Ligand SMILES: Nc1nc2c(ncn2[C@@H]2O[C@H](COP(=O)(O)OP(=O)(O)OP(=O)(O)O)[C@@H](O)[C@H]2O)c(=O)[nH]1
């Protein structure tokens with residue numbers, strides 16, 4: 001641990017906002033000092049409660065999140081908001097003045113906002129966001145809201161760091177259908193129909209509720225916790241409405257979120273999710289390590305060139321040649337390297 005990272009870690013633990021800002025910058029830019037800092041952070045900061053917020057563009061996520069964060073911080077606890085946009089170029093909004101943002105215009109000393117500008121280095125974006133969440137925890141945040149933009153694989157990956165997932169929909173966007181396509185419906189724990197002041201909000205609410213009860217398994221469930229005789233209770237996602245621009249419906253949303261958190265604690269799911277998340281991140285790193293070593297091995301054995309000439313032939317079968325390559329690489333021992341592949 002360098003003097004610099006030790007000092008930053010101490011400032012972070014003292015809850016200094018500038019230290020949190022700086023630590024996040026280190027981690028998102030994969031700075032050389034970040035690894036030592038993260039080691040300390042993981043050793044000392046407990047896993048916070050992570051709320052993932054997702055939904056198609058324009059649903060009102062950014063309008064909703066500041067109100068939600070403030071409400072969650074009302075009990076005096078610090079809350080961090082990390083807004084992650086995997087689709088925007090790194091030189092985009094996140095670097096240009098959108099670093100600290102609270103669209104409601106009201107500042108709360110217990111709420112920390114930050115747009116995250118990274119695609120994630122080794123281990124990928126979800127792994128980087130998980131690191132950032134822990135950094136926020138070191139600064140005293142017991143709750144971290146991760147807001148994601150866009151729909152797709154990367155978005156689902158980011159959601160895998162969350163314990164409670166909120167899907168934000170709104171009338172006029174066809175969200176119920178789009179959300180199902182993106183596979184978010186299956187993972188969401190609380191559904192929000194925002195823009196309840198607009199026509200069609202009730203229809204969206206009804207169609208989401210209906211979609212949630214389509215399967216035989218869920219048809220008889222009520223919103224929230226369902227006690228099951230002789231078994232652990234199950235959670236059925238509630239569908240609630242908000243008007244973000246008028247700060248309405250946020251209390252009910254908070255109540256559902258706290259109910260979900262209690263459910264996670266009571267059923268041991270919180271711990272289990274943490275274990276699943278860390279396993280997934282380890283696998284992401286593992287895949288990177290293995291791929292890198294295999295590439296190095298291919299280079300060492302000069303296989304690439306040999307295969308290139310085979311591939312140049314008209315009747316070359318790429319799958320057969322790929323198999324040959326795999327056989328050759330896997331048959332030769334791959335030395336375990338002493339160099340640190342991650343966090344040098
Ligand atoms: N009428 C109405 N408009 C709203 C409400 N909430 C948000 N809006 C408006 O809807 C638009 C989109 O809101 P955002 O909060 O930027 O939506 P978002 O989900 O963050 O969108 P992306 O960042 O593009 O994914 C803005 O013009 C908001 O002012 C609401 O409750 N009612």
Ligand SMILES: [Mg+2]
Nearest residue numbers: 061062063149
């Ligand atoms: Mg937004």
